[in-house]
Amino acid sequence: MTQDNRLPAPHGLLIDRQQTLTFKFDGREYSGYAGDSIASALAANNVWLLSRSFKYHRPRGILTMAGQDANTMVQLPDEPNVLADREAIREGLIVEGQNYNGSLTNDRDMFVQNFARFLPVGFYYKAFYKPKRIWENFWEPYFRKKAGLGKVNEAAQEQYFDKKYEFCDIAIIGGGAAGLSAAAAAADAGADVILIDENPQLGGALNYARFDVEDSAAAALRQQLLDKIAGRVRVFSNAVCNGWFADHYLPVICGNRLHKIRAKQCIVAGGNIEQPLVFHNNDLPGIMQGSAAQRLIKLYGVRPGSRAVVATANSAGYGVCLDLLDAGVSVAAVADLRTDPPPHPLAQAVAERNVKIWHGHTVYEATPTAGYRHVSTAAIRPLSGRGTCSSGGDTLECDLICMSPGYMPAWQLPCQAGAQLGYDDTRAAFTLENLPQGFALAGAINNSTTLAAACRDGRRAVATLGYSLTTENNDNTSDEEAEEMINTDWHIFPHPRGKEFVDFDEDLQVADILNAAADGYDHVQLAKRYSTAGMGPSQGRHAALSVARLLASASGKSIAETGITTARPPFAAEKLGVMGGRHFNPERHTAMHQQHIALGAQFMPAGLWLRPAYYGEPHARQQCIEKEVLAVRNNVGMVDVSTLGGLEICGSDAGEFLNRIYTGSFTKQAVGRTRYVAMCNEQGVVIDDGVACRLHEQHYYVTATTSGVDNVYRNMLRWNAQWCLDVDISNVSAAWAAVNVAGVKAREVLQRAGCDIDLSTEAFSYMAVKTATVAGIPARLIRVGFVGEMGYEIHVPATFGNALWQALTAAGAEFNIQPFGVEAQRLLRLEKAHIIIGQDTDSMSFPHEVNLEWALAKNKPFFVGARAFEIVSKRPLQRRLVGFSLPADSPKPKEAHLVISGEAMSGRVTSCEYSPTLNKIIGMAYVTPQQTEIGTTINIRTDGGVMAAAQVEALPFYDAEGARQKL
């Protein structure tokens, strides 16, 4: 289609006529220009029906051209509910209508409006519940099918979103005359300024509104202000400030990026929001706000109609009229709601161009073309009272009705900042008062509506924030033009046939608001929730004034007392992707990570760490694990234990500190020896374990569990803040890489790798610790037996971790050393009945329940949790961790499977695996004290409810004497 409605330059500030773009809407191809929004390009092609209303499926078209309403919501392939008057066209874009049954132009669900009288406000609170079960059997499926607007494309490609912090002295929201003026004055005063504007180009109303007959003042002022800020102010265009948070924290969405702006102070110059006139059929395509028509003409070079009627209550409507005339639109009449308006040059100019002006009249009703697809006539009636009309006037054919009855200040951000909304009866306008510290308003939002006043108010706002204005900016002259009254005191005209829409989003009519009040919901907050007024996509931007006036009228309260509903962030709809931003999911790797990858490791998470679960293909998981286990039991294996927590405890009180923080005794621990450590919390519950290696009289190297070390470290710092011991605590977990070489040939491997100390049992016994070099690498060697074999835990600086792994691999080659992963390690320790904190314990596990009585020092006055444990231990034992076994061919219990006694649960499994070493299933479980005796049969309910009868066994399952680890 051709762009029949396109106006010649200079109309169309935003479009590039050199770049023609084609796109599809509702299956048909159209062309537009680069810079066009979907809505403007369609309007250029004489397409006005953009969407269907939420409830009655009435045709809807352009209302604001400002991305502020739900009328322009369309469906893109990957995104629903896109605002057509905000989204730019691009070559090949495919746009569809949404929320219709049939087609956008012929929506079968529009019949619903014929039953509107049966669907009064709050009908869903009163209906659908009788007869019994009709809700779940009929209504819920029906509503689920009908609910929602656009459709989410679950196969959509993930987009790239990110976030960025910004800082400034003053953030100015709104780039119109006041905002630009404030920015220039603030920059002059030396402030670091960020200017945020939601439009593609700065200027606000200067870009489209008409302030003088010649239509030259706005453009000149805009250029003058732009010159003043050029290079001195950071400008965020196409950016929406979506909320105000404490300390002037402002989330600003710009495309797919969320700017998190931390401003010291804030000026909101967000302007006014033009309100619709409320009359019968005021939602038809072709009926739009005056500013929307001006945006179409000035920004996009689109003629909004061919014959128009303008309904207004201020001079702005006459500016609209002049713009329409200049764009070649015939204006049939101006209906001015004011009976005796003050003279204004714009009104005079309109009169001079022979446009019929009806003072004291309003548009009372509009009639549609077939299918309600466009407006066809406007009935102009004389006002006879508040909201009433008498006969007379005229009915005029038209395809455009422009509404300019008044404004609401853009109250959302100021109110979020704590400002209070008042109502000035003399101006019939809401006001914003009691602004918080460091927060100012400027321009039309502050009732400064003329250009000179707006500019002066912008400068004043900067001064109120404590900046000294330059002489040039310190302008105290009063405005030559008096501020006009921009609102009429009543703009709502109920109609016997209804359909005079107050809230376009939810198809709320005048009667709906009045009925809500009549039902007792006359408080604005209750009425909102009962009627859904203000709960749609436009969040009451165009309904707030009407709802407040209607409720005030119904309740007998003043409008100031009635107020409007809370405007919480976000100001505009925001995508979850914007809130999510980039995927910052920290991941920790050991120094040997690449070696594990090369060996075919399958990784598993351990806190933030990635650890090899086993080496080999996933389909052979069990065989891989068994192979690794048997290698350790029968030969030698090596496992990366770098993820173990590492803590350096230094100072003259280091021993005393460990004595207090852990359950064991450490002051007499010899240098060169290690001891098991168990940590309890204040409730006496076991929360971590490890080993403490004494390297010096004043130095312990303590290990902690991989996922528990950060908590242990925090606990240590917290406790010592109270104890004030001479001790220094450092978390060095990442600084040390560690490999445990375990198995009967571990000593030979280590010797072959080149260890410079005597590794014999006599010189280096079980539970000893020594510093040495391995393959020339400085190391701490610890003889521990977590997996139950002779083993050396070799801790080296992380930067040598890779070299250590390579050296051990090379040295172990002739012994067929087998790398093993966490799964094998867990099975090996299970055979030894070494508990894993967090797996075999829970948040209520006391030491005596998990067989750790031996780790409690009896002869020391205190350790964290001692008092609680003392109390608990005097109570009857509730449960105890025992070992159990099952034949290899039994159903295999899993962790958390229940132990059943009769009909009751008597415990649960904490660990269970098939042991290739023992050729049977082994595990540990909490059971009642009566079930702890060796040989007792416990019944475990496994998958599918299959019961497995397990025998309680003595622990450990393997090498009870511990001889192998002491070799």
Added chain:
Amino acid sequence: MTIENHHRRSFVHPLLEQAGAEFAEIAGGNVALNVGNDESAAADIIRRMGLVDLSPLPRIGYKGVGAPQWLRQQSLQLPLQANSAVTQTDGTLVAALSAQEHLLLSPYTVAAISATSVGDASGICQRVENAWSLDSAAQCYQLPRADSHCWFAVCGSSVGEMLPKLCGVDLRPHVFADNAVAQTSLARVNAIIIRQTIANTAVFHLLTDSASAEYLWRCLLDAMAEFDGAVVGLNALQSLHND
């Protein structure tokens, strides 16, 4: 085997290898001198948006009540206040993380560190490390910063635009001046950030958990892509000093 066979290896060594890095042994570490760019291209990149891995270079930390006194005894000039840094005459940077905790970063230009090798006490880090023991430094405790923390430098005219994508601290020069130190979060990883300016080029030292080095490296590359940033070697950093 002897220790001479093993040089300190960066935590992002494999990623540098993949990027075509040329390594050289400097001060006991395998340092990437060039990374897939010719000399002039690398010099351009680092002035615009370059990422350099300095992890193999020496660094060490000390903390404790006695740490400041002991460090002064080692002839080090300490910053006057916490969260600031001061450069020693040889180029070593000493950052005060608190009144009682200091971080020493070795010089990071080839020229400055060429005289320093492992065991050579001419480098301050090595000299101080050799001098320290629990017995000789009362209430002064050594921290293995070379192993606990990776050390990256991001440089160039766009770095001030890039870092706010990862970090919530105001790092603009009039707020975060040269030798300022921030202990903060970078892409959700704890980080120490130190600012310097070399030949009018901003250089931010980033020291973060060494185990998270690969993660952070990728985060940085992603954030830098918008500015055509790239990985460069130590030689590119050196080129700033030649200006």
